[in-house]
Amino acid sequence: MSILGLILLGIVARLVLLPEGYGSEGLYRPGAVQEEAVRAVRVQENDSCRPCHPLIGKLHEQGEHKALLCENCHAVGGDHFLNDMVIGGMSSPCGEALDGSCMRCHRQMDVAVDPEIIKLIKGPDHLDKLRVRSDHDCDQCHHVHAPLKWVREARAMVGVSDGG
Amino acid sequence: MAARTASGGNGPEGGRDADLRRRGFLRLVLSGAVGGSLLLVIPMGAARLLSGAQEDEEGGGTSNNPAGRRYVFVVDVTRCIGCGTCCVADRNEFMVPDGYYRTWVERYVIEGLDEVHVDSPQGGLNGFAQLPEACPGVARDLFFVPKLCNMCARPSCVQVCPVGATFRSREGFVLVDAKRCVGCAYCVEACPYSARFLHPLHKTASKCTWCFHRVHKGLEPVCVRACPTGARMFGDLDDPDSEVGRLLSRPEAVAVLKPEMGNKPSLYYLGLRREVI
Incomplete structure (x- = not known):
């Protein structure tokens, strides 16, 4: 009686305590894997931006920033476009915010980084060296989507090579 | 008697x-x-138990993995510039509440021979514009170390979870079943890498998943995709064309954090200094 009762109790406890499918893949509920797998992707790939922004997209993919995600600077795609509809705006930093956005990656610190990896600058030194006013924003010389586009065009106009 | x-x-x-x-x-x-x-x-089933145990002993083999993949994460410390873009992207992807971090960047400043300053203001979300106040001298060395879930082959968090809410999937991802989690925080305490926290709204354990949902859809983890210098890399170790496979097959110094804990992490570091804990 007591053994049978225990078995029955165990079966009932298992039915109540263990979720469906528990143990079929491991000691967990298999549905949890699927639930995590279908989580919405909020930060999109650049391909999802290009259909609506072809000119900027083309410029971006030809420039030095081509490896960057659009959303590194422009907030979250998932808050902007969903189910083929624009559902919200996207921020575009300008002025001091833009400079902060650029300097987040390009600020020269005491860390030793291979210059082949990224160009690092010290704000005032960079402007002094190039004889540019100290209140200039980055995008007055650099196209943010293709940073050296205008620089190269200006050099070509005055007949200076890239290295000059 | x-x-x-x-x-x-x-x-x-x-x-x-x-x-x-x-x-x-x-x-x-x-x-x-x-x-x-x-x-x-x-x-x-006894067979599954045995095969699982064997897999753990082998450090995350593929015997129980239907996809036949062995995912690893590689962080190249020498490429990290401390911009914090990875942290912002992670926050955007998962809408992480303020003050909590699924991934973060630590700054190590070495002064003199052996004086080490470590900080991570706001998890590195806003980058590292200023030197830490506690470090007035001239830095001999300065470097950044991104941290995230180590996706251990023998995870302490899974071992201590009393309700089976934290588990290691067949693909090797350590995940949290939020419907099962009772918020006891044993896993938070057990993780040697401090990669877990209790979500303040859901009251359940939360942590980096290596963007399982993105990987499942054929995308890279969002921090890998957002990193401007390629300091974060992810892929299948057994894929000869993958960057991580190529990197980890070279005779370079590859390190894991706290190997003495025996968790067998799947997160590897290139160029890791001895000061990093």
């Missing part, structure tokens, strides 16, 4: 009855414990 009789206040007959009842009770408890354990374990 005499002492028991005296303390019980019943005669010798009463003591014997109590003894028998105690024995019966203990037998019942033991039978219940053994029976209950068996009933819980039976669905796993």
Whole structure:
């Protein structure tokens, strides 16, 4: 009686305590894997931006920033476009915010980084060296989507090579 | 028996009855414990248990992995510039509440011979514009170390979870079943890498998943995708065309954090300094 009762109790406890499918893949509920797998992707790939922004997209993919995600600077795609509809705006930093956005990656610190990896600058030194006013924003010389586009065009106009 | 009789206040007959009842009770408890354990374990199957154990011993093999992939994460410390873009992207992808971090970047400043300053203001979300206040001198060395879940092959968090809410999937991802989690935070305490926290709104354990949902859809983890210098890399170790496979097959110094803990992380570091913990 007591053994049978225990078995029955165990079966009932298992039915109540263990979720469906528990143990079929491991000691967990298999549905949890699927639930995590279908989580919405909020930060999109650049391909999802290009259909609506072809000119900027083309410029971006030809420039030095081509490896960057659009959303590194422009907030979250998932808050902007969903189910083929624009559902919200996207921020575009300008002025001091833009400079902060650029300097987040390009600020020269005491860390030793291979210059082949990224160009690092010290704000005032960079402007002094190039004889540019100290209140200039980055995008007055650099196209943010293709940073050296205008620089190269200006050099070509005055007949200076890239290295000059 | 005499002492028991005296303390019980019943005669010798009463003591014997109590003894028998105690024995019966203990037998019942033991039978219940053994029976209950068996009933819980039976669905796993002995073969699966054995294969799982073997996989763990091998450090995350593929015997129990239908996809046949062995995912690893590689962080190249020498490429990290401390911009914090990875942290912002992670925050955007998962809408992580303020003050909590699924991934973060630590700054190590070495002064003199052996004075080490470590900080991570706001998890590195806003980058590292200023030197830490506690570091007035000239830095001899300065470097950044991104941190995230180590996706251990032998995870402490899984071992301590009392309800099976934290688990290692067949693909090797350590995930949290939010519907099962009771928020006891044993896993938060057990993780040697401090990669877990209790979500303040959901009251369940939360942590980096290596963007399982993105990987499942054929995308890279969002921090890997957002990193401007390629300091974060992710892929299948057994894929000869993958960057991580190429990097980890080279005779370079590859390190894991806290190897002495025996968790067997799947997160590897290139160029890791001895000061990093």
